[in-house]
Amino acid sequence: MNILELLEGVIRKPADTFRLIAEEKPVGWALLIFAAVAVLGSMTADYSSLEQIIAVTPPNIFLQAAGSLVGLVIATALLHLVSRFFRGTGDYWGLFSALGFAQFPGFLTPVAELLKRVGGTAGAVLGGVLQLGAGIWVLVLWVIALRESRGITTGESILTYVIVFFGFLAMIFIVVVWMFFVLGKML
DSSP: OOHHHHHHHHHHOHHHHHHHHHHHOOHHHHHHHHHHHHHHHHHHOOOHHHHHHSOOOOOOHHHHHHHHHHHHHHHHHHHHHHHGGGTOOSOHHHHHHHHHHHTGGGGHHHHHHHHHHHSHHHHHHHHHHHHHHHHHHHHHHHHHHHHHHHTOOHHHHHHHHHHHHHHHHHHHHHHHHHHHHHHHHHO
């Protein structure tokens, strides 16, 4: 299948398409789609509320995209490992490719941001709804991508995400507490 057929499949028949993507492993296309969504999202991100809280300048767009790609690599590794507890099959690159393609509806987020900026009140409402819908759509596609590329059930796929999420939060908590005690002793 060519790239356009795969993208159409992600929209119209995600389960079958993610299974095919996991088998064929079009890593280059997955990277391109994920990076394009990350760059476009970075270009349209609104940092004004963050700038009011702390004096921060918006980060470099390409650094943000690189950080997103590193996040995808790490998230794929964690999901790959945790899904093995549910007897998931398949390999890392198949899952990586499926997750990259699952990000495709994220192209709607920059459109939503532009609507919010130029459309007045109606644009803000429509943009917010579009952004929420695109976010939910991507989350659902990530669950389907994990399920189909690893050969697990939907419940096991969701549970894998929950375990990875709370494991990540626990690691952050441990690091913060450790730093608090280390810095506390230094002062």
